[in-house]
Amino acid sequence: MTNPLGWLDEHARKREAAGLRRRLRPRPQHTGLVDLAGNDYLGLARDPRVTEAAARAAREWGGGSTGSRLVTGTTQAHVAFERELAAFVGAEAGLVFSSGYLANLGAITALAGRGDLIVSDALNHASLIDGCRLSRARVEVVGHGAVAEVRAALAERSEERAYVVTDAVFSVDGDVAPLAELAAACCEYGAVLIVDEAHGVGVFGDGGRGAVHAAGLAGSPDVVVTATLSKSLGAQGGVVLGPSAVIAHLVDTARAFIFDTGLAPAAVGAAAEALRILRAEPQLAERVRVNARALHDLAQAAALTATTPVGTVTSVLIGDPDLAVELAGLCAELGVAVGCFRPPSVPDGRSRLRLTARADLTHAELDAAGRALHAVAGRIGSVSV
C-alpha cells in the first residue's frame, strides 16, 4: 500500500526548490545580535519590571489560568487589565484572548455570519483573512487602501449587515490604513469598522494609544479594535476593544474565546506592567518612530530601495527569495537580525528584508545596522553586475 502521506515529501521538495520552505530556528538565549527582526517595539519584553511582573502574576495566580475564561480562567488580573487597556485606548470595554490571532477569529466570527457582507483589504493579516473565511459571510476583497472600492461594495450590497475589516498598520510595509475615511464610509452606509491595531498600539497616537485613537475614532459606537499583547506590550495574548455590547456579545458567543483556556496570568501580568510603563513613559512611542526613521535613512544612505516608515517598519526590497534569505544571513553574520519576507507573505518577486525599530536602540546598534545595510547593498551590486 502506498503511504497516504507520501505526497508531503514531494510538496517539501518543490517548496525547497522554489526557495520557500519554512523552518524553525530556535532563538539562542543570548545572540548578541542587534534585534531588528522581532516585534518588541518598545523594548519591554526583556524589561526586568515586565519579567518580574510576569513572575509575580504566576506566583499569585499559577503557571496557567486553569480553565476557560467562563469557568475558572478569569482572574482579577485579567479583569483589571481589560479595564485599564480599554481606558487607555478610549474604548468602553475590552476582552483578553489567548492571542491576537484568536482575538481576530473571535471578533469577526461572533459579529459576522451567513447573510452578512465583509469588505476586506487585500493586504490584511492572515488572521483577519481566516476570521472572514470562518465567518461564512460573503467576503469582498478590495484593493489595498482603496476607499472608493469599499464605498462601492457597501453601497451596492444586498446584505443588511456589513463589516469593513482592515489592519490599522500593515506589517510588511508598515503603512497605515485610511482609518478616518473608512470610518466615514462605514458611518454613511451603516457598516461596522473592525480594525486590527497589532502594530498600532504603543507606536501611534498620543502616547501610543494607537492609530484608531490618532484618527479620532476612539470610543466610536461602530468601531471594534483588535490588538495583540505580543508586540509593544512585550507579553503574549490578544484583546478586543470596543463598545460594551460588543464585548458582552463576544463573552456570550465567540468560540475562540469560549472554547479556549484563558490567557496565562504571567502574560496578563507582563502586559499590565508594560501598559503601566507606557503610561508613565509616553515618549517611548515617539522614540520608536524616530529610530525607525533612522533605520530608513541608513538604508537610503546605502542606496537600497526602502519604504518610508510611518511607524516601526522599514522594508528593504530585494526581489528574489533566495537572495533575500542569503542577505538576511549576511546581516546576521554582521551582528544584526533582520526579518526576511518571502511569498506567500509578499507577492512573487517582492521578497524583502524587514527592519523593525525599537524604542531602546542604541547608537552602537544603529551603527551596526548601517554596516549591515552597506554590506547588503554591496552584495546586491555584485549579484546584478
Ligand code: PMP
Ligand atoms: N494581526 C497582525 C496584524 C499581526 O501582525 C499579528 C501577529 N504577527 C497578529 C494579528 C496575531 O497576533 P498574535 O501573534 O498575538 O497571535
